[in-house]
Amino acid sequence: MSHTIGVRQAQKQKTRQALLDAGLRLLAEQSLSSLGLREVTRMVGVAPAAFYRHFRDIPDLGVALVEESLGSLHVVIRAILAEQPGAEERIDRTVAVVEQYVRENPAHVRFIARERHGGVRAVRKAIAAELARFAAEVAAGLREQPVSDAWSDDDVLMLAEMYVDHLVMTASAILDAADDDDAVACDRIAERARRQLRLISLGRLHWTD
Amino acid sequence: MSHTIGVRQAQKQKTRQALLDAGLRLLAEQSLSSLGLREVTRMVGVAPAAFYRHFRDIPDLGVALVEESLGSLHVVIRAILAEQPGAEERIDRTVAVVEQYVRENPAHVRFIARERHGGVRAVRKAIAAELARFAAEVAAGLREQPVSDAWSDDDVLMLAEMYVDHLVMTASAILDAADDDDAVACDRIAERARRQLRLISLGRLHWTD
DNA sequence: CGTGTCGGAGAACGGATGTTTACTGAATGG
DNA sequence: CCATTCAGTAAACATCCGTTCTCCGACACG
Numbered sequence: 001m002s003h004t005i006g007v008r009q010a011q012k013q014k015t016r017q018a019l020l021d022a023g024l025r026l027l028a029e030q031s032l033s034s035l036g037l038r039e040v041t042r043m044v045g046v047a048p049a050a051f052y053r054h055f056r057d058i059p060d061l062g063v064a065l066v067e068e069s070l071g072s073l074h075v076v077i078r079a080i081l082a083e084q085p086g087a088e089e090r091i092d093r094t095v096a097v098v099e100q101y102v103r104e105n106p107a108h109v110r111f112i113a114r115e116r117h118g119g120v121r122a123v124r125k126a127i128a129a130e131l132a133r134f135a136a137e138v139a140a141g142l143r144e145q146p147v148s149d150a151w152s153d154d155d156v157l158m159l160a161e162m163y164v165d166h167l168v169m170t171a172s173a174i175l176d177a178a179d180d181d182d183a184v185a186c187d188r189i190a191e192r193a194r195r196q197l198r199l200i201s202l203g204r205l206h207w208t209d
Numbered sequence: 210m211s212h213t214i215g216v217r218q219a220q221k222q223k224t225r226q227a228l229l230d231a232g233l234r235l236l237a238e239q240s241l242s243s244l245g246l247r248e249v250t251r252m253v254g255v256a257p258a259a260f261y262r263h264f265r266d267i268p269d270l271g272v273a274l275v276e277e278s279l280g281s282l283h284v285v286i287r288a289i290l291a292e293q294p295g296a297e298e299r300i301d302r303t304v305a306v307v308e309q310y311v312r313e314n315p316a317h318v319r320f321i322a323r324e325r326h327g328g329v330r331a332v333r334k335a336i337a338a339e340l341a342r343f344a345a346e347v348a349a350g351l352r353e354q355p356v357s358d359a360w361s362d363d364d365v366l367m368l369a370e371m372y373v374d375h376l377v378m379t380a381s382a383i384l385d386a387a388d389d390d391d392a393v394a395c396d397r398i399a400e401r402a403r404r405q406l407r408l409i410s411l412g413r414l415h416w417t418d
Numbered sequence: 419c420g421t422g423t424c425g426g427a428g429a430a431c432g433g434a435t436g437t438t439t440a441c442t443g444a445a446t447g448g
Numbered sequence: 449c450c451a452t453t454c455a456g457t458a459a460a461c462a463t464c465c466g467t468t469c470t471c472c473g474a475c476a477c478g
Contacts, residue, residue, distance in 0.1 A: 038464080047427050117381055119239040192370065199371070203408040206415055217455080258458085266436090
């Protein structure tokens, strides 16, 4: 294994992570543009000035949260694209994976949905760039499927972007229902998502007319 | 014409509207949860305490902005649903209407997109309720088309919700591009939206299999 | 082992915040 | 015409904010 470097750096990264966690927790009930620096440090239990050892300002922390949030989403995308069987099973698995991800990472999902159109330009741009990368990744996955043989690259990307948008919207909708402890609404949204994916899938089959 | 009541009430509504306008303007570069009461009154040129004559607090002003914003969106929905000719012209007109609406009401569009998943619960709920009403209205419009004859009411509503979501996302995307004065990106997004609508339309035609 | 590095503490700053209070003066309506 | 209503004013309140400064003490390393 690699040489363990620095009790110093280890502690620094620990508090840095604590700041990120506290920020994410506080963002459950407000937007990034109203998140206070002192608020974050207070929750971690460090002096306000310590914040500057890790981030230039709050938007900077926001950008770091984008990387953290969408980094873990990468796993989800790959899991969905790796599915082998037919269209129907694929859709079921996709929605199931999204449901599970939302259940396990509610704060990250909420953060992305909230700040995607939020009040901090730098964070908006970071999210948009990352989602564009996801769309490209999905497009590459779709390309490999025989169904896309007659498609132009532009159209494949268009479809991929629709999938990504639909994924974010679905995740956010499930989260909203989960916040109200409304399991019935959760299932209803999941079923709706499945049918919407089926509809898109149908359109995809008949695209080349 | 009706009896003109109250120079008193007229002036009151005038400042109330001024507060709403100022709030909407300030929300171009921040979220509602960080909008300051004093900030709003300062821009209007009125004492901070005067705010309380019109709204209980900032979230209250937020829900008033929801009514104002989505009230004007009603017109767009009806304009789209009233289209008579074939599917292709319908799609073109739909996107054109959305483009025009975004160009004429950028602040309202941004507000809805931003606060739909924003940090203020009351506003989120108000937007969700209003969008649900839109979806119901769209569903009623779709029901009347012969294509939907074999559809269940649930499926029609599912489709309507997809249209509404797609509409909001498209409007927001066009707005983002317009903010960067990127006319090319605007056109690209509009074209993408048209193709996505075509894909959905295709799926719709083959749903009953 | 001794010296330099550096993450964090603590205090202080000027300024902005939401809310309440007592008030003014013009429109209102009997 | 006169008493009342009420939108808006002005000042004061306690708090909170982001940022800067100096200082400390534990780790790093030659």
